[in-house]
Amino acid sequence: MSTVLLILRRCALRHWRLALRQQIALMLILALGSSVYLAVRLASNAALSGFETFTDGITRQPDWTVQAVSGALREDDVREMREALGHRPVSLLPVVEETVTPASDAGNGEIGSRATWRLLGVDFVALLNLRGEAPAGLGANMQAVRSGVYVSPKLGAKTGEDLRLIVDDRVIALKVAGVVPEAPGVPSLPAHLLLMDLPEAQLILLRGDKVDRVEVLAQDSALFPNLREEAGELLKSLWQVTGGANRRQLAGTMTQAFRLNLTILSLLALLVGGYLIFQALDGVVLRRREEIGILKSLGVTDRAILMAFLIEAGLLGLCGGALGVLLGWLGAQGAVGGVTKTMNALYGATSEQQAALSMREALLALSISIMASLIAAWWPARMAARTPPAHMLGRHATPFEGGTVWRVEWIGWAMMLVAVVLAELPVLRFASGTRLPLAGYTAALLWLVGAGLAAGAMLRFLAKRDVSSAVWRVALSQLRRPTVRHRFAVAALASAVAMTTGMAVMVASFDHTMRGWIDRTMKADIYVSSAGAQSASSTHFISPKTVTALGKEPEVAELAFVQAKTLLWHGGEVLVLGTDPVFAHKHGLYAWVEAPKREEWWKTEDGITPAIMSEGWSERFGTKVGDVIELAGRKVRVAAMNAEYGNERGSLTLPAAVFRDWFETDEAWRVAIMLKPGTDAETVRDRMQRQQPGLSVFTNAHLRSEALRIFRQTFAVTHALEVIGVIVAVVGLGLALASLMLERRAILATLRSLGMTRAEIAKSAALEGLGVACAGAFTGIAAGLWLGWLLVYRINKQCFGWTLQFHAVWWHLAVLGAAVIVVGMLVAALVGRWAAMLPAEHTEE
């Protein structure tokens, strides 16, 4: 071990001092890889925690959440729950919850730009019984309950201040009754949660004696060792009961596909980064080969040399990882806004949280960096240990051509073939409709690595040119017998370009499909929602009175509205919609994936309620057209399947009359208005907006642009990752060429003595780089097209349940290819200029 430490101190650390900038660059590469992974992870965790805190802000995490099978829970239900639980010491907390929007936040006109807060109504008196588990100071005692809302200090509001809020379609003022101080050990209120006493909240939200859910706290003890389970079982007989981690899991399930996409993308970026680390460490070994040769001649064992290199790599990984943690945390702070915005648009109200760094995440990022560094150093270290001293010391050492794996291209082709087979495998399904396209992701990974390995063939193909110029000959001779470094550089470039191409194809396909869908389904002149409705799952509604008032406007020819209700079905959250089928049929608003057998699908002959399911529903639960399913205790026959890109949870559309009957509500979720011919929609919109400040009124054109903007936002995060991938690959190309030139410095010296100028040597290096860049770009784009196909037709369909039409914007791909080639050539030319000035003797730089 002392020998290893001696080598480390005398050799490795000396090199670090001599070439400090190089070491820093290497650390930065490692830091970049781990920081991208960490940043994405932290940002998506932070956005996800926004969902959690709405539930957990009041008490410790509930053990069970009880909801009605259909309709609403009433106070009588809670009494029945208590009866069912008997003498068991279980705390029940009825809750009403509604999204509200501060009226003062006008946003920027975009959907989702206004803040979404939650108004939670809980029984303040009952909360007194949960001392130590619930926030104190809510103004309830034997004599009085103070009216108004309680807020977190983080909101910045003061006691006595009026908060003007949009609740459903109304603007109301609520007094701040108090600011709940944060106490250690007691859950603190999230910034955007307003807490109100249950009866007052029911009054404000016009709920009567209805509640949305009952949270159940049942802690096991020596007296009641199975209390939690017993309570759950007793309640399940009459109500819909989900585990305490319910909403957290639900939020996790809802956003799983999205987060998985981000993670996979960041891992792919790491993969490309891995190539880079390998190339950099390979260069380190190359620069020190004389020194290694001397050490070996002096009797230092192969094992000691291997260990010394691995420890050095580990140290590099540690330093790079630490830097990566810092960079990742900084990056996450920037990314969290984007990720939260996307989650908000797709899944509903979450609050923007700070991306907090936990010890676990930091250790994970450090481990990734150290592991990547060790894996990448393994082969160069092994080469350093195994190569005989004579080869090491020789001035004209044969360039290393790499191991068998890198020279036998069929392995790459085989991996691609396996990827094609895997792409045909079905998605993994879990309870509650969660799906994991494991085979699809594995196929993507194999395809990327395989395409990288096979890309070497392209180098030989490019080198087949017959040329007379010495510069060209020198350049092409290198490509004709590509070394492992050439292959690595091509593989890294090909993988990065393939990844970028695949993502570009998916985004283009999405955009193209969305436009078609919007053209088919958005035909009304004006659309109305609550001004607080900032996402697909907002609970803001429009009262029947307001709907009637809208319909009485003189320019209105026809009015229809959609009703909505979120239900738990097979353990997952689904959206049940109620629409006027005659209106939708008359205006051809359905985008059928599988059309109904009868045009008037809403008419039933056997008494079973007909319904339309969305494609997302079918994909999630495996339901087929014609199936009879049980929903809210009633039978429903699926008559058709429509395309719906509004949410990925899946929706089921019932005829309006059935919906009203089942859920006992006349409240509208969205209203669509057809205007009389010749009416200016903008004028009507402006007037409606003035008359109804609690509503958001959109013209058709505005809503279309908003819909497209939201869907584009979904993929905004992915663009940053693509750019990082390509940058890493191009830098990798530069590093690979630098290593090649170092290895060839004796040959370069010979070429110079034979009369080749430095400019010619630089040009030759640039051409060699051009060859590598072309091979990488062409292979990458070709491989990326298949990857795009995989993302569009397999992964996306399996994750979101959305069928997209394949669409590639060819000029985008051409620009990408050209950019990679030009930048690659420029980097190669710079390396060439540097190499042309290399002395024949080695010096550290």
Place this chain on the structure above:
Amino acid sequence: MKHWLLLFLSMTTLLHAQATADGFAIPQKGRVFVFPRDHGSHPEFRTEWWYVTGHLDAKGGRRFGFQVTFFRQARREDGKTLHLHLAHAALLDAKTGRFVHEERLNREGWDAASSETTLAVRNGNWSLKLDEATQHLHIAATVKGEVLLRLELEAVKPLVVFGMDGVSRKGATDSAASHYLTWPRLKTTGIVKLGPEEHAVNGEAWMDHEFSSSQLEGGQVGWDWVAMQLKDAREIMVYRMRRKDGSADAASTLAVVERDGKVRQLGGDAFVWEVLEKWKSPRSGAEYPIRVRIRFEGQSFELRPLAEDQEQDGGITRLPYWEGACDVIDSRGQIAGRAFLELAGYAGDLAGHLSSGTK
């Protein structure tokens, strides 16, 4: 007698012959009680409680004291009447001196209720019900998830109505009164679960049912109350109203329930209350006279607590008080029976506590 709650009512209520200023009923003489209806709730009165205390014995000489009480408290707010339900449950394990207690408060409605037709009160998972077929009472309660009480109670002596002509006077004014119904001796059987241990128990309990609207007068700072069950089949109930100057109010009373169920009531000047030992609570700082001697008509009974610390901390109401199981020692030093002693208003100024909770 849970007068401490009533004291709080007295601060806000004007006196009136038939009803309080805010319209709650005042107890009237000559009321004819109809059962089971009058075992139930009387929402026309502001305050009502069902108060059960008792002693339980298990195998191996294991002994417990228990208390399960339900309060209903009404108030007018914006023209509506709101009812709050407060409840206390406690268990003393005499062997270890461990005292477990819990306080609970709920609105009337989804998690608390009291029937207006029979005895059926509930607060969360705690309940007290009368089985009309057997005339047995059933109690189910847990204390902090550590104790489970499931008890069946059967009256071995008939129901007693304390006071004159159906009205128990607590002061000189018309409204300072209540309807006070008591089962002075209830044979009790059931189970007590203490953690993983389950004990089959039997013993005797006492139950008060009292309703009123404004029975206390100003100037009173607390009270002492005792319910004794003697081995000679007599029961003695004492309430002693304490004034600011430390003297006992003239309305203080000692009542003897004879073997045949007949009740004899003595005025405040007919008995002597002698403090023998005090205990200072480390939590509230209150100094409670936990060992006392009561002398009347040549008889002397000493109350000796089974444990010093039987203080309920009043976590929600912020009104700590001492309510504990005691042995009754006669003048010969023999155990003459068992008792429950209540000491309220010792944790500082009770009125101050109450007003601090008021906004």
